[in-house]
Amino acid sequence: xxxxxxxxxxxxxxxxxxxxxxxxxxxxxxxxxxxxxxxxxxxxxxxxxxxxxxxxxxxxxxxxxxxxxxxxxxxxxxxxxxxxxxxxxxxxxxxxxxxxxxxxxxxxxxxxxxxxxxxxxxxxxxxxxxxxxxxxxxxxxxxxxxxxxxxxxxxxxxxxxxxxxxxxxxxxxxxxxxxxxxxxxxxxxxxxxxxxxxxxxxxxxxxxxxxxxxxxxxxxxxxxxxxxxxxxxxxxxxxxxxxxxxxxxxxxxxxxxxxxxxxxxxxxxxxxxxxxxxxxxxxxxxxxxxxxxxxxxxxxxxxxxxxxxxxxxxxxxxxxxxxxxxxxxxxxxxxxxxxxxxxxxxxxxxxxxxxxxxxxxxxxxxxxxxxxxxxxxxxxxxxxxxxxxxxxxxxxxxxxxxxxxxxxxxxxxxxxxxxxxxxxxxxxxxxxxxxxxxxxxxxxxxxxxxxxxxxxxxxxxxxxxxxxxxxxxxxxxxxxxxxxxxxxxxxxxxxxxxxxxxxxxxxxxxxxxxxxxxxxxxxxxxxxxxxxxxxxxxxxxxxxxxxxxxxxxxxxxxxxxxxxxxxxxxxxxxxxxxxxxxxxxxxxxxxxxxxxxxxxxxxxxxxxxxxxxxxxxxxxxxxxxxxxxxxxxxxxxxxxxxxxxxxxxxxxxxxxxxxxxxxxxxxxxxxxxxxxxxxxxxxxxxxxxxxxxxxxxxxxxxxxxxxxxxxxxxxxxxxxxxxxxxxxxxxxxxx
Numbered sequence: 035x036x037x038x039x040x041x042x043x044x045x046x047x048x049x050x051x052x053x054x055x056x057x058x059x060x061x062x063x064x065x066x067x068x069x070x071x072x073x074x075x076x077x078x079x080x081x082x083x084x085x086x087x088x089x090x091x092x093x094x095x096x097x098x099x100x101x102x103x104x105x106x107x108x109x110x111x112x113x114x115x116x117x118x119x120x121x122x123x124x125x126x127x128x129x130x131x132x133x134x135x136x137x138x139x140x141x142x143x144x145x146x147x148x149x150x151x152x153x154x155x156x157x158x159x160x161x162x163x164x165x166x167x168x169x170x171x172x173x174x175x176x177x178x179x180x181x182x183x184x185x186x187x188x189x190x191x192x193x194x195x196x197x198x199x200x201x202x203x204x205x206x207x208x209x210x211x212x213x214x215x216x217x218x219x220x221x222x223x224x225x226x227x228x229x230x231x232x233x234x235x236x237x238x239x240x241x242x243x244x245x246x247x248x249x250x251x252x253x254x255x256x257x258x259x260x261x262x263x264x265x266x267x268x269x270x271x272x273x274x275x276x277x278x279x280x281x282x283x284x285x286x287x288x289x290x291x292x293x294x295x296x297x298x299x300x301x302x303x304x305x306x307x308x309x310x311x312x313x314x315x316x317x318x319x320x321x322x323x324x325x326x327x328x329x330x331x332x333x334x335x336x337x338x339x340x341x342x343x344x345x346x347x348x349x350x351x352x353x354x355x356x357x358x359x360x361x362x363x364x365x366x367x368x369x370x371x372x373x374x375x376x377x378x379x380x381x382x383x384x385x386x387x388x389x390x391x392x393x394x395x396x397x398x399x400x401x402x403x404x405x406x407x408x409x410x411x412x413x414x415x416x417x418x419x420x421x422x423x424x425x426x427x428x429x430x431x432x433x434x435x436x437x438x439x440x441x442x443x444x445x446x447x448x449x450x451x452x453x454x455x456x457x458x459x460x461x462x463x464x465x466x467x468x469x470x471x472x473x474x475x476x477x478x479x480x481x482x483x484x485x486x487x488x489x490x491x492x493x494x495x496x497x498x499x500x501x502x503x504x505x506x507x508x509x510x511x512x513x514x515x516x517x518x519x520x521x522x523x524x525x526x527x528x529x530x531x532x533x534x535x536x537x538x539x540x541x542x543x544x545x546x547x548x549x550x551x552x553x554x555x556x557x558x559x560x561x562x563x564x565x566x567x568x569x570x571x572x573x574x575x576x577x578x579x580x581x582x583x584x585x586x587x588x589x590x591x592x593x594x595x596x597x598x599x600x601x602x603x604x605x606x607x608x609x610x611x612x613x614x615x616x617x618x619x620x621x622x623x624x625x626x627x628x629x630x631x632x633x634x635x636x637x638x639x640x641x642x643x644x645x646x647x648x649x650x651x652x653x654x655x656x657x658x659x660x661x662x663x664x665x666x667x668x669x670x671x672x673x674x675x676x677x678x679x680x681x682x683x684x685x686x687x688x689x690x691x692x693x694x695x696x697x698x699x700x701x702x703x704x705x706x707x708x709x710x711x712x713x714x715x716x717x718x719x720x721x722x723x724x725x726x727x728x729x730x731x732x733x734x735x736x737x738x739x740x741x742x743x744x745x746x747x748x749x750x751x752x753x754x755x756x757x758x759x760x761x762x763x764x765x766x767x768x769x
Contacts, residue, residue, distance in 0.1 A: 065102065065103055066100055066101065066102055066103055067100070067101055067102070067103045067106035067124050067125060068098050068099065068100050068101075068124070068125045068243065068245050069098070069099040069100075069101060069106060069109060069110055069113065069122060069123065069124050069125070070096060070097075070098060070121075070122065070123050070124075070125070070244075070245060070248075070272075070273070070274040071096065071097045071098075071099060071113060071119060071121075071122045072094070072095055072096050072119065072120045072121050072122070072273075072274075072277065073095040073096075073097075073118060073119060073120065074095075074118055074119065074120045075095065088100040088101075092249070092252075093252060094277065094281065095120075096274070096277075098245060106124050107124075110122055110123070110124055121273045123244075123272060123273050123274060125243045125244045125245045125272075125274075126243075126244040126268055126270050126272045127241065127242060127243065127244075127268070128237070128242040128243070128244060128247060128266045128267060128268045129242060129266065129267070129268065130171075130172065130202065130204045130237070130242070130265065130266055130360075130362060143222055143223065143342075143343045145318045145319070146318045146338035146342060146367075147223070147225070148318075149316075149318045149321060149338060149408070150225075150337065150338065150367070150371075150408065150409050150410055150411050150412075151410050151411055151412035151413070152223075152225050152411045152412075154411070154412035155225070155374065155411035155412040155414065155415045156227065157412075158412070158415040158416060158419060159227065159374060159377075159378060159415060160378060161227070161377045161378070162377060162378065162379065162380050163377060163380045164228070164229060164230050164377055165226075165229055165230065165260045165261060165373045165376040165377055165380070166186055166187075166229070166230045166231075166232050166258050166259045166260055166261075167212050167213055167226070167229045167230065167231055167232065167259065167260075167261040167262070167263060167369055167370075167372075167373050168232040168233075168234055168250070168253075168254030168259035168261070168262045168263070169205060169208055169209045169212055169231055169232065169233050169234065169263050169366070170234045170236045170247060170250040170251065170254065170262060170263065170264045170266065171200075171204055171205030171208050171209070171233070171234075171235070171236065171237070171263075171264075171265060171266070172200050172201065172202035172203070172204045172205035172206075172235065172236075172237055172238065172239070173190070173197075173198035173199050173200035173201065173202070173205045173206070173233060173235035173238075174188065174198055174200050174205050174206050174209050174231070174233035174235075175200050175206040175345070175346075175347035175348065175349070175354075176188070176197065176233075177348070178206060178210070178221075178345045178346075178347070178348075178354055179215075179218075179220055179221060179354065180210055180214040180215050180218070180220065180221035180222060180345050180354075181206070181209055181210060181213075181214060181215070181231065181345055183215055184209075184213050184214070184215055184228055184229070184230055184231045185230075185231055185232075185233060186230040186231060186232050186258075187232050187257050187258070188232065188233045188234075188235075189232075189233075189234050189235070189250075189253055189257075190234075190235040191234060191235060191236050191246045191249050191250045191253065192235055192236065192237065192238055192246055193235075198233045198234065198235035199235070200235075200347050200350075201238055201239045201350075202237075202238065202239050202350075203346055203347050203350045203351070203356070203358075204265070204358075204362065205233060205235065206345050206346055206347050207342075207344045207345060207346055207356065207358050207362075207363070208263065208265050208344075208362060208363070208365075208366045209231050209233060209345065209366075210222055210224065210344035210345030210346075210355075211224060211225075211342065211344045211363060211366035211367055211370060212224060212226065212229060212231060212263055212366040212369050212370050212373070213226050213228055213229035213230065213231045213370065213373065214228065214344065214345055215228045216228045221345065221354070221355060222343060222344055222345065222355060224370050225367060225370035225371055225373075225374055225411055226370040226371070226373035226374045226377065227374065227377075229261075229370065229373035229377070232254055232257065232258075232259050234250040234253055234254055235250075236249075236250040236266070237266070242266055244268075244272035244274055244275050245274060247264065247266065247272070247275050247278075247304075248272065248274040248275045248277065248278040249278075251264075251275070251278035251279060251281070251282055251289070252278055252281065254282075254287070255281060255282045255285050255287050259287060260286070260287055260288065260376055260384070261287065261288045261289075261290065261369050261372050261373055261376065261384075262282060262287060262288070262289045262290065262369075263290050263291075263365055263366050263369040264289065264290070264291040264292070264304060264305075264310075264365070265291070265292045265360075265361070265362035265363075265365045265366060266291075266292070266362075267291065267292055267293075267294045267302040267303060267304070267305055268302065268303055269294075269296075269300060269301065269302060269303070270303065271301075271303040271304075271306070271307070272303065272304075275303070275304050276303075276304065276307055276751070279304055279307055279309060279310060279751070280309065280751045280752075282309075283309040283384070283749075283750065283751055286383060286384050287384060288311065288372055288384035288387055288388060289304070289309065289310045289311065290310070290311045290313060290365050290366075290368050290369040290372060291304050291305035291310050291311070291312055291313065291365055292305060292312075292313055292360070292361035292362050292364065292365040293305045293312045293313055293314045293315070293327065293328040293329070293333050293361050293364075293365075294327075294328035294361055295315075295326040295327065295328065295360050295361055295362075296326075296328050297325060297326050297327065297328065298328060298329075299328070299329055299330035299403070300328065300330075301330070301332060302328055305332075305333070306332045307751065308749065308750070308751055309749055309750060309751040310334075311334045311335065311368060311372075311388055311391070312332060312333045312334045312335075313333070313334065313335060313336065313337055313361060313364045313365040313367075313368045314327045314328065314329050314333045314335070314336040314337075314339075314361060314364065314404055315327035315336060315337065315338070315339025315340065315359075315360065315361040315363070315364040316336045316337065316338055316339060316340075316364070316398055316408050317338075317339070317340040318338045318340065319340070320399060321398045321399055321408070322398060322399035322400055323336065323398070323399065323400035323401070323403065323404075324339050324340055324359075324361075326359070326360065326361075327339060327361055327364075328361065329400070329403040329404055330403065330404065331403075331404070331405055332405075333403075333404040333405060334388070334392060334404070334405055334406060335368060335391055335392055335395050335404070335405075335406050335407065335408065335409050336364060336395075336398065336401065336404060336407065336408045336409070337364035337365070337367040337368050337371075337408065337409050338363070338364060338367060339359060339360060339361055339362075339363050339364035340359045341357045341358075341359055342357060342358055342359065342363035342367075343355060343356070343357050344356070344357075344358070344363070367409070368391065368409055371391060371409055371411050371414060372387050372388075372391065374411065374414075374415070375387050375390060375391070375414060375415070375418060378415065378418060379418065379730065379731050379734060381731060381734065381735065382418075382734055383738060383745070385745035385746075385748070385749050386734055386737060386738065386745070388749060389745065389748070390414050390417050390418055390421075391409055391414055392405070392406045393406075393417060394409075394410055394413035394414040394416070394417040395407035395408055395409055395410060395413075396408050396410045396413065418730055418734070419725065419730050421730075421733060421734075421737070422719045422720055422721050422733060422737075423721050423722075423723070423724065423728075423733070424436050424439050424720060424721070424722055424723075425675075425722065425723050425724040425727070426505065426724075427724075428474075428503075429474045429496055429674030429675060429723075430474055430495075430496050430497060430498060430503045430505065430506060431503070431505045432496075432674070432675050432678065432722065432723055432724075433474075433493075433494065433495045433496040433674075433675075433677070433678035434495060434503075434505045434506060434508070434509040436493065436678045436679060436682050436722065437469070437493035437495060437509050437513065437678070438509065438512075439682070440493060440681075440682040440685050440686065441491075441493050441513060441685075444467060444512070444513035444514050444515075445467050445468060445469070445490070445491040445492050445493065445513060445515070446467070446491045447465065447466065447467055448465070448466075448467070448468060448489070448490045448491055448492070449463070449464070449465045450462065450463060450464040450465070450466075450468065450490060450517070450519075450560070451463045451560070452559055452560045452562075453560065453561055453562065453563055454559075454562060454563065454564055454612070457559075457562075457564070457611060457612070458559050458560075461559060461560070462543055462545075464517055464541070464543070466515075466516035466517040466541065467513070467514055467515050467516050467517065468490040468491075468492035468515065468516075468517045468518070468519060469492050469493055469494075469495055469509075469510055469513065469515045469517075469518050469519070470483055470486070470487055470490075470492050470493070470494045470495070470518075470519045470520075470521060471494075471495050471496075471497050471506075471518050471519065471520045471521065471527065471531075471535075472494060472495075472496060472497070472520075472521040472522065472526070472527070472677065473496070473497060473498075473499050473521075473522060473526040473527050474496035474497065474498060474499075474674050474677075475498075475499055475526075476499075476522055476525075476526040476550075477576050477673050477674075477677060478550035478553070478554065478573050478576070478579075478595060479521035479522040479526055479550065479553055479554075479557075480494050480496070480521060480677040480678070480680075481571075481576060481579040481580065481583055481593070481677065481680070482521075482550075482553065482554035482557050482558060482579075482593055482594065482595070483521055483545075483557050483681075484583040484584065484586045484587035484593065484680045484681050484684065485558065485560075485561040485586050485587050485589075485590050485591060485592055485593070486519075486557055486558070486560050486561055487587055487680075487681035487684075488587035488588060488590065488681055488684050488685070489560065489561060489590065490519075491685075492519070492681075493509075493513075493678070493681065493682070494677065494678045494680070494681050495509060495510070495678065496674060496677060496678055497527060497531055498531075499525075499526060499527060499528055499531075500528045500530060500531070501530075501531070502530075502531045502534035502535065507534075507535075507538055510535075510538070510540060511538070515540060516540065516541060517540070517541045517543070518535055518540045518541070518542050518543075519543055519544075519545055520532060520542060520543065520544045520545070520546075521544075521545055521546070521553065521557065522544075522545075522546050522553055523544070523546040523547075523553075526546075527544075532544075545557050547604060548604075549602070549604075550573050550595060551573055551594070551595050551596075551602035551604045551605050552602070552604035554573070554593070554594045554595050554605075555594055555604045555605060555607070555608040558592030558593065558594055558608070559608075561590055561591075561592050562592045562608070562611070562612045563590075563612065564612050564613055565612070565613060565614065565615050566591070566612065566614060566615065567589075567591045567614060567615065567616045567617070567618060568591065568592050568593075568594065568609065568612070568614040568616075568617050568618070568635075569582055569586050569591050569592065569593040569594075569617075569618045569619075569620065570593075570594065570595070570596055570617055570618070570619045570620070570626060570630075570634060570637075571593060571595060571596075571619075571620045571621065571625070571626075572595065572596065572597070572598060572621055572625040572626055573595025573596060573597065573602075574597060574598070575621075575625055576673050577645035577648070577649070577670050577673075577692060578620040578621040578625055578645065578648055578652075579593065579595075579620065580649075580668070580670070580673060580676045580677075580680065580690070580692060581620065581645070581648060581649040581652040581653075581690070581692060582618075582620050582640075582652050582656075583676075583677075583680030583681075583683075583690070584679075584680045584681070584683035584684040584688075584689065584690050585652065585656040585684070586680075587680060587681050587683075587684035588656075588684040588687065589656065591618070592608075592612075594608055594609075596626060596630055597630075598624070598625060598626060598627050598630070599627045599629055599630060600630070601630055601633060609634070609635065613635075614635050614636075615635065615636060616635065616636045616637075616638065617634040617635050617636060617637040617638070618637075618638055618640065618655075619631060619634065619637050619638065619639045619640070619641075620640055620641070620648065620652060621639075621640075621641050621648055622639070622641035622642075622643075622648070623641075625641075626639075640652050640655050642701060643701075644699070644701075645670050645692060646670060646692055646693070646694075646699035646701050646702050647699070647701035649670065649690075649691065649692045649701075649702065650691075650701050650702055650705040653689045653691075653705070654705075657689060662687065662688065662689060662709075662717070663686075663687070663688065663715075663717065663718055664686065664688045664717045664718025664719060664720065665688055665689055665690075665691050665706070665717060665718070665719055665720070666679055666682070666683045666686065666688045666689070666690050666691065666720045666721070666722065667690075667691045667692075667693055667719065667720070667721045667722065667728060667733075667736065668690060668691070668692060668693075668721070668722040668723065668727070668728070669692070669693065669694070669695055669723060669727045669728055670692030670693060670694065670699075671694065671695065672727065675722040675723035675727055676690065676692070676722060678722075679722045686720075688718070688720065691706070693728065693732065694732075695726075695727065695728060695729055695732065696729045696731060696732055697732060697735070698732065698735065698736065703739075706736070706739055706740075707739065710739060710740060710742075716740065716741060716743075716744055717740050719733075719736055719737065719740055721733055
């Protein structure tokens with residue numbers, strides 16, 4: 035078969051010699067065809083003697099063969115017969131996906147930005163590093179005052195070595211939507227507030243080739259673009275473009291493309307490719323799918339596309355700004371939002387940016403025809419900041435939010451009574467719906483109450499020592515709480531707070547001792563079991579107690595405190611009272627000394643090199659290889675959020691992972707990686723507290739770890755099925 039191919043190609047050598055490269059360029063492009071050949075591997079390239087032909091070498095085992103159009107079909111058929119060729123295809127002519135409208139309305143930009151809540155998004159925007167967005171189009175007017183400072187590594191694929199002069203106007207208009215300089219006192223704004231624009235000219239007024247588009251993609255990826263916008267399309271798929279887009283995906287570059295202006299569900303390429311964010315157009319006046327917009331279940335999101343005001347070449351009109359309509363205008367709006375997110379967090383992956391835009395999109399009129407809704411920039415930024423979080427403005431309000439999330443229907447009716455009644459004849463006994471109230475300033479009291487909280491199905495709410503928050507009252511009332519157990523004496527929670535609770539009609543009782551050690555013993559008299567287990571932690575240093583609090587709760591093991599080198603008398607009395615068969619000591623000798631360890635019944639120490647490794651060792655001790663559905667994350671540096679989170683973690687049966695504000699400690703990272711590698715489903719992730727506790731950047735690093743496989747299944751070009759976007763990642767946390 036190879037011999038036949040060589041003979042056929044040899045016949046065409048006469049044709050190739052008849053036309054020089056310059057002659058081909060001088061003639062109308064429709065008189066010639068370029069054929070893309072991709073070899074299966076590098077070795078097979080030498081099998082073909084292309085030196086006699088007009089051939090251009092490309093990367094990735096690619097060669098471009100230029101032939102007269104009248105002969106292209108026969109050459110292509112011969113090439114396709116060879117088993118060493120992965121694919122061969124003739125170039126496909128694409129077209130710009132826009133319609134023009136000369137009408138000018140001063141406020142049209144605000145109309146579109148208001149629809150997608152762009153100004154509100156800017157209120158949440160904290161730029162980190164300006165991203166590079168490649169605009170594969172008709173070129174750019176480099177003199178436009180809104181674009182001249184934004185241009186980065188421009189390139190002309192059509193005529194290499196010359197500037198990417200825009201002879202159509204389309205590319206300049208698209209570029210302004212992507213990244214026009216904002217807040218410069220002139221012209222228009224861009225949603226990205228001014229991304230760096232890499233203009234890559236892939237077409238002129240007469241012709242746009244699939245080969246040039248693919249080459250433009252390779253150029254953009256290899257020269258630092260993190261986002262590519264393609265407001266160009268065709269109903270025929272180019273395997274060469276698809277190959278280039280797959281390359282972009284493999285390099286972590288997000289490709290955004292216009293869905294087309296046919297007003298049908300017919301596929302348009304490259305938008306219809308799985309790894310591409312395909313964009314339909316909406317009319318901002320009606321928030322409805324534009325009449326001209328293509329649609330279908332292959333379309334990802336939508337954006338404003340009617341009478342979009344943006345930059346325009348002055349050599350093509352009287353103004354540097356014009357209006358145009360089409361999905362060509364919707365696509366760069368989405369690319370601009372992607373750039374805004376990338377600037378907010380440069381570590382966001384292309385998959386994460388896509389998911390955020392899709393998940394935060396909103397329904398619009400006729401949006402049922404597409405996968406998702408119309409983009410909402412504010413919701414996208416809010417989703418970035420708030421995804422998986424349970425938090426309030428303060429630690430007190432965060433504890434209320436944890437109660438709302440963990441006990442949505444309120445606690446069940448329970449009986450407060452000590453497990454060992456004979457050993458505690460004078461203990462308070464009550465029945466009702468309980469909540470436990472502890473100071474947000476005094477940590478030991480709430481740390482000791484996990485097991486009691488779990489027994490009573492009672493959330494732990496935090497309070498200011500001397501002030502009762504309205505959010506606390508509201509939470510108690512919504513949950514129909516009848517009985518509030520207050521931890522600690524008046525120095526922890528003042529009598530004025532109790533008076534406020536009583537005035538609201540709640541039954542109030544204190545569980546207190548003379549100090550933190552005695553209070554812990556008083557609280558845990560309700561759960562202590564003769565001959566059972568007990569947990570010991572340092573009562574002055576709290577990370578170790580935080581690590582074990584959820585397991586104390588879930589396993590109904592009391593937790594009491596010691597000093598590093600001393601056991602308080604109240605703790606000794608508690609240990610003697612129940613004659614425990616085993617003591618689980620949390621932390622190394624710096625937390626609980628060997629001297630103290632020797633005085634404890636049958637002790638076993640769980641300790642790591644620091645608080646974070648101790649945390650993972652505690653989880654391994656209590657859960658081992660046990661299946662778990664998710665994890666809860668809290669800062670290991672400041673403790674209030676985790677105080678209320680311990681009982682919540684026990685209720686969810688999710689381990690509590692302590693972490694730094696901005697990065698996972700090495701031990702935690704390794705533990706989670708091992709878990710993910712050996713897990714066959716997706717973990718839930720819940721984070722406690724706002725940005726001051728755990729940064730959004732950290733949350734999305736964890737997201738990449740947990741949902742890397744999910745993203746591959748949802749967006750990878752190699753995946754064979756589509757993941758339902760709004761189901762698998764959000765089983766617990768909802769919008």
